[in-house]
Amino acid sequence: MLLEAKNIKFGYNKSRLILNGVNFGIDYGERVALIGPSGCGKSTLSQILAGYLKPQAGEVLFDSKPLPRKEFCPVQMVYQHPEKAVNPRWKLRSTLAEAWTPDAEFLDDMGIAPEWLDRYPAELSGGEMQRFCVARALAPQTKFIIADEMSTMLDVITQAQIWELMLRQIQQRNIGLLAVTHSMELAERVCTRIVRFEELT
Amino acid sequence: MENKIVLSVNGLSVAFKMYGKGFARKELRVISNLNINVRKGEIIAVAGSSGSGKSLLAHAILGILPGNAVVSGEINYCGTPLTEPRLRKLRGKEIALVPQSVEYLDPLMKVGKQVSADKAAVKAAFERYKLADSAANLFPFQLSGGMMRRVLCATAVVGNAKLIIADEPTPGMSKDLAGRAMKHFRDLADAGAAVILITHDIDLALGYADRIAVFYAGTTVETALASDFTDDSLLRHPYTKALWRAMPGNGFRPTAGTQPYAGSLPEGCLFAPRCDKKTQECTYGIIEPREVRNGEVCCRYAS
Structure with a gap:
């Protein structure tokens, strides 16, 4: 398995678990779509898989190892609202430089x-900004993209x-994909492969 | 079709005053020569590229553009011009907005209170959108994206609005919920409201809207009947056809290039630089809208 979630439990308050024992795996070379009703926990699971949230129980394994805590995370996310994923006071050059400095050819490729x-x-x-978010997520060390x-x-x-x-890009570089x-049709x-959220628990 | 026109917008232009280098002032024109009207009992969907001025149109109608905006053209509500004092009386009552961004919710206020002070009305509106009663006591950060969207919809429909402007009400909702929200707008229209539905999800809008207005680079390029969106030969403008072909269900083929930036609009037809049918004729003058097959189109070659 390339990316694996084992028995994940998570809730924003103690009385109500949003994720109660979620098991999920994505194999090498797969591109997986995750579909489910609004409010069921798709975005929460995405953030756990990318290492932004710590589950209350269970573990996330990438290439059979836990996600690194102090270095570049090979699992990167692209969000729904690009304006909320960039610093409004930075020029986009700095926003990109947070992750890496792509060459002119790559930028051209990204439009x-x-x-x-x-x-x-x-x-x-929004569309122009989202290109920057995609470019930023596609740093050379990235091995997996979660597109929420x-x-x-x-x-x-x-x-x-x-x-x-x-x-x-992901086909050229053999990057894994989870698309929420x-x-x-998309x-x-x-x-x-298409996975329904209900199948995960 | 001879229903009463609730809102008509004629020749609307919006520009932003900006400072260039030093003290130089410039005007950035973001909407030019835009026409749209909506009748009682009708849903008109506004589709088009991101940044084509769809939300600005909504904000112009409601008079909530930022202070540096210069607006010209006519906006008439029920036959009389929509002036600032009139707007102040109508806004939030007869004219309601479902805003685009979930950031319009106050992060420090429980969502139930934001919808209405009247608890019974909140309960009914929440039930309509399948939100649990207990959600009223949560803060926005405790809700998912789709739930926040539903709260925004509920906000606009608790009153008794005659004109509803919904700016991207459905992203983040599942198919089922989005369909239900659309059905709800349809019910409001059938009960006599006029609805302007701004959306990217043409597929979804087609099932519920009567007409579709297509925007590109700050102007209307085509107004078509929803039933025209069954085959690209029924559509009139090359941009509308390009939109059609890019839909995931109809080929997913993107047209190269991007919409021109507001500061550097081309002369003549705004879509010409990306159009494979352009001729010399397309590169000068203003292309006036004309009637073609029960729709309106701004293209010299549409037939």
């Missing part, structure tokens, strides 16, 4: 115009563009 680097987030549209509804806020042309960029989505287009 990022060089002049956007010197803009602030408020001066870009990353194209829901985008128009269909931009959505198709962003997924095309993402799929090209509500769209069955899941069928992008992924090799």
Whole structure:
């Protein structure tokens, strides 16, 4: 297994567990879509798998080892709202540099115009900003991407563009993918396997 | 179709005053020459690229644009111009907004209180959107994205609005819930409200809307009947056709390029730089909307 969650338990307050014994595994070379009703815990599980939240019980294994705590995490996330995932007071050049400094060719591949680097987030549209979030997540050390509804806020042309960029990169570099989505059509287009959240517990 | 027009927007332009280098002032035009109208009992869906001015239109109608915005053109509500004092009376009562971002919720206030002070009304509205009663006592950070969306919908429908402007009400909701929210907007329209539904999810909107207005780079390029979205030959504008082809169910084929940035709009047709059918004719002048097959389109070649 490339990424594995074992018997994960998590709740935001003690009386109500959102995740109660979730088991989930994604194999090498798979692209998995996770589908489930609103509020069931998909985003919470994503954040646990990426190491942002610590489960109250259970463990997350990447390549059979726990996620590293002090170095670059090989599991990276792209969120639904790019404006909430970047620092509003930084130019996007600095936002990218948080993770790595891509060369001009990579930026071109991502459809990022060089002049956007010197803009602030408020001066870009959602689709333009989401390209930066995808580029930032695709640092050389990244081995796995979790896309939590990353194209829901985008128009269909931009959505198709962003997924095309993402799929090209993850196929070239053999990166694993978990896509959280509500769209069955999108899941069928992008992924090799579709998992319903209810099946995990 | 001769129903009463609740809201009509004619030749709307919105520009932002900005400072350039030093003391130089410039105006950045983000909406130009935009036309849209909505009748009683109708849902018109507004679709189009991100950053094409869809939310700005909503904010312009409600008069909540930032202070540096310059608005020109006509906005009429029930036949008379929507002026600032009139708006102040209507806003939040006859005209309701479902805002786009979940950040419109006050993070320090329990969500039930944000929906309404009237507990019974909150209960009914929550029930409609399948939110548990106990959710009223939670703060926004304790809710998931989809739940917050439903709270926003509930906020706008507790009153008795005649015009509802819903700005992306459904992302983050599952198919089932999104469908239910749409059905609810449909019910409100059937009961006599006029609904402007701003959305990216054309697929979803098609099942519930009467007409679709397609926006590109701050202007309406086409207004089509929802039933036209069954085949790309029924659509009129090349951009609408491109949207159609990019939908996951219809090929998922993106058209290259991006929408022009507001500061550097091309002359003539705004879509021309990305259009494979463009000619010399498309690169100058203003392309006026014209009627084609029961719809409106801004393209010299549409037929």
